[in-house]
Amino acid sequence: MKSADLLNLILCVSYLGGLILIGKFLRVKVKLFQKLFLPASLIGGVIGLILGPSALKIVPESIMSIWRILPGNLINIVFACVFIGAVVPKLRDIWDCAGPQLTYAWIIDGFQWVIGLGIALLILKPIWGINPLIGTIVEVGWAGGHGTAGGMGELYANLGFAEGGDLALTSATIGLLSGIIFGVTLINIAVRKGYCEAIISPSHLKTLNLSGVLRPEEEKSVAKSVILSDSLEPFAFHACLIGLSIVLGSIMLYGIKMIHPKLSSVPLFPIAMIGGLIIQIVFRKFRADYMINRQSIERLQGLALDFLVAGAVASIKIPVVVAYAGPLVIMMGSVLAVMILSTWFLARIFFKDAWFERGIAEFGALTGVLAVGLLLLRIVDPDLKTNAPKAFAFERPLFSPFIGGGLVTSLMPIFVVEMGALKVIGIWIAIIAGLFLLAFVCKWIHLPKSNKAQA
Secondary structure, rough: OOHHHHHHHHHHHHHHHHHHHHHHHHHHOOOOHHEEEEEEHHHHHHHHHHHHHOOOOOOOHHHHHHHHHHHHHHHHHHHHHHOOOOOOHHHHHHHHHHHHHHHHHHHHHHHHHHHHHHHHHHHHHHHHHHHHHHHHHHHHHHHHHHHHHHHHHHHHHHOOOOHHHHHHHHHHHHHHHHHHHHHHHHHHHHHHHOOOOOOOOOHHHHHHHOOOOHHHHOOOOOOOOOOOOOOHHHHHHHHHHHHHHHHHHHHHHHHHHHHOHHHHHHOHHHHHHHHHHHHHHHHHHHOOOOOOOOHHHHHHHHHHHHHHHHHHHHHOHHHHHOOOOOHHHHHHHHHHHHHHHHHHHHHHHHEEEOHHHHHHHHHHHHHHHHHHHHHHHHHOOOOOOOOOOHHHHHHHHHOOOOOOOHHHHHHHHHHHHHHHHHHHHHHHHHHHHHHHHHHOOOOOOOOOOOOHHOO
C-alpha cells in the first residue's frame, strides 16, 4: 500500500467519524431521536447515506468505496473480542439459571430461519424469481447485525447472490430500527398493563437519561488496567490481543480452506472469535488473565462496532433496496410480526418469573443485536432486580458463538446452496420441535397465572 493510499484510508475513516459526531449532536438535541433511543452511529450512517452517490451525491464514490469495505473488516475485531477477558460460567450454572432463556432464544432465532427461507421459497422465488438465499438475510441482519451482514457480503457474492450483501445490510438497519422502536413501544404497553416486575409505574420512563450524556458528577470509569502506560499503553496491549486473535483466526481459516474447496467461502470473523477464545484459555492457563481488562476489550469492540454500523448504513446501495422493496416488506414484516407475538405470548408460558423482562431482552437482541437487547432490558430493569439480566448474561456464551451472527449463521447460506432451502427449513423445524420437547420435559412450559403481575 502506498503512503497516499494509507492517508486516504485515514481521511475516509475520519470523515465517517465526523458523521458519527454529528449523529451524537443530533441525538442530544432532537427529542424524537432521544425517545427512539437511536444510536449516534446509526444517525451518522443515515446522514452519510443521504449525502452519498445514491442521493445528494455530495460524498463521492471514492470515499463510499472505502466505507463499503469497513464493515466486512471491522467485524473481525468485533468477534475477536467476544471471549477475550470474558468469564464463561460453568455449564451447570447456565443450565440452572438460563436453560429456559437459552432454549427460548434458539427457538426464536429458528423462527427467523424458517419464516425467512419459507417465504423466499414459497412466495419470492415463484413470483419474483429471486434467489432463495434472500431468505437468510433476516437472521444474518437482525440477530447478526450490521457486522455479520457486512462480513457476509463476499460469501453471498461467491454463492451467486451478489445483491445479498447490500440486502443483508438493509436487513440489519431495518432490524435495528424495529428492535428499538417496537421494543420501546412494547415496554410502554407492558408497564401500563403491570406486566413488569421491576417497574410498577409509567412515570419511571420519564426519568430515563435520553440524551446519552451524563452530568459531570455522574461520570463513570470506562476501563481499568494493571498495565502501566510507561511500558505499554493499556489500550495498545488489549488491541494487540485482539490483533493476535485475528491472526490466529486467519491461520485456522487457511487450514479450513485446505480441507475442502467448498469451505473456501467461510468468512474470517467466526474463526477470529475462536482465536480470541484460545488467547483467553492460554492466559488463564498461565494465570495471567488478570492482565486482561474486559472493559478495555469492550471499549475497543464498541469503537469498531460504531464505525462498522455507520459505514454499513452509509454504504447501502439504494437502487438495490428499491428493486427488492416488495420482497423485503413481505419477508421482514412477517418475521417482525412473529417476533412481537412471541415476545407477548410465548415468553409468558416459557418464563415463570420476569417473563416480559426476559422476552424483551431477546426481542431486542434478535432484531437489533445484543446492544439493543441490553438497552431494552436496562429500561425495564434498571436496578437489576429480576433474574432476567443474570439469565440473559449466562445464555449468551452458548448462543452468540453459534447463531445470531456466530458460526452457524456464517455457514447457513452455504448449507442452503448445498442442501437446498427446503431441507434446511426441515432441519430447523426439527430443531425447534426438539427444543419445545426439551422445554416440556424440563417443565419450563407452564400456563401463566391470571393476575397481571404474573401475566
